[in-house]
Amino acid sequence: MLSILFALLAGLVFGLGLILSGMGNPAKVQNFLDFFGTWDPSLALVMVGAIAVGLVAFAWARRRKTALLGEPMQLPTATKIDTRLLLGAAMFGIGWGIAGFCPGPALMNLLTFHKEVTIFVISMIVGMLLQHTWARK
Amino acid sequence: MTHILWDSFQPATALAGGVLIGVASAILIVMIGRIAGISGILGTLMQRDAWAHHFAWGWRVAFLGGLLASPLVYQLFAPLPAIELPDNPRLIVLAGLLVGFGTRLGSGCTSGHGVCGLSRLSPRSLAATLTFMFFGALTVFVMRHVLN
Numbered sequence: 153m154l155s156i157l158f159a160l161l162a163g164l165v166f167g168l169g170l171i172l173s174g175m176g177n178p179a180k181v182q183n184f185l186d187f188f189g190t191w192d193p194s195l196a197l198v199m200v201g202a203i204a205v206g207l208v209a210f211a212w213a214r215r216r217k218t219a220l221l222g223e224p225m226q227l228p229t230a231t232k233i234d235t236r237l238l239l240g241a242a243m244f245g246i247g248w249g250i251a252g253f254c255p256g257p258a259l260m261n262l263l264t265f266h267k268e269v270t271i272f273v274i275s276m277i278v279g280m281l282l283q284h285t286w287a288r289k
Numbered sequence: 290m291t292h293i294l295w296d297s298f299q300p301a302t303a304l305a306g307g308v309l310i311g312v313a314s315a316i317l318i319v320m321i322g323r324i325a326g327i328s329g330i331l332g333t334l335m336q337r338d339a340w341a342h343h344f345a346w347g348w349r350v351a352f353l354g355g356l357l358a359s360p361l362v363y364q365l366f367a368p369l370p371a372i373e374l375p376d377n378p379r380l381i382v383l384a385g386l387l388v389g390f391g392t393r394l395g396s397g398c399t400s401g402h403g404v405c406g407l408s409r410l411s412p413r414s415l416a417a418t419l420t421f422m423f424f425g426a427l428t429v430f431v432m433r434h435v436l437n
Binding site for chain 1: 291292293294297298299302303304305307308310311312313314315316317318321322324325327328332335336344348349351352353355360361362363369371372373374375376380383386387390393394395396398399400402403405406408409410412413416417418420421423424426427428429433
């Protein structure tokens with residue numbers, strides 16, 4: 153029960169961070185990606201802030217078998233840099249560039265009830281389901 | 290030629306927002322031992338296996354619940370910033386399909402590879418992050434400066 157509460161808190165803080173940082177606005181994200189046009193460097197600082205905290209947390213987590221609430225520590229074990237990884241990242245990057253939305257900000261904005269956000273989230277879920285179906289073959 | 294948008298460059302809120310995202314990822318890994326990767330959390334819930342064990346779906350649903358509630362909470366203290374998306378719905382559908390398919394194929398997005406993966410010093414996540422950053426920038430370049 154306590155772990156569910158902490159997951160809820162983590163989701164809330166994550167979303168507040170997205171809004172405060174400006175990552176919630178696709179146009180601002182596209183300006184960050186526009187290195188050879190009108191470049192807005194703000195989002196590089198989002199990564200700096202997030203990774204500065206993350207480095208400490210994950211350095212601690214790496215040395216542990218269980219998390220504080222008793223669940224086993226589940227760090228990713230995959231290390232292979234293969235076609236699947238790079239092709240997936242490339243497809244994601246193209247979609248990210250077109251709309252300025254990655255999964256976190258898109259979901260975070262869902263309850264603001266913008267029609268475009270709803271269309272994006274539904275398409276993203278369909279894309280995920282297509283990948284699952286394709287992977288099962 | 291690069292023109293830096295100094296007017297919309299907001300270093301303080303960008304950094305503070307980033308720290309909050311880092312704190313959220315830290316809460317998840319330190320308290321319950323899980324990675325805050327949004328595409329993985331959502332995608333796993335789209336698969337039957339996740340619903341077999343109550344913790345497996347419970348923390349994911351709770352995390353997404355918190356994420357969905359965040360603009361409502363933010364609104365209590367300050368007006369929400371604007372959201373500007375392309376006005377062509379077909380482009381939005383294409384982008385959503387690519388983001389959904391691509392993040393599942395590549396096992397992560399900006400949060401899982403970009404924040405958590407780089408924080409773990411994972412070469413695999415660094416490769417993924419450089420790849421999606423490159424293709425994101427290339428796409429914006431083509432859309433803004435070649436086609437338009």
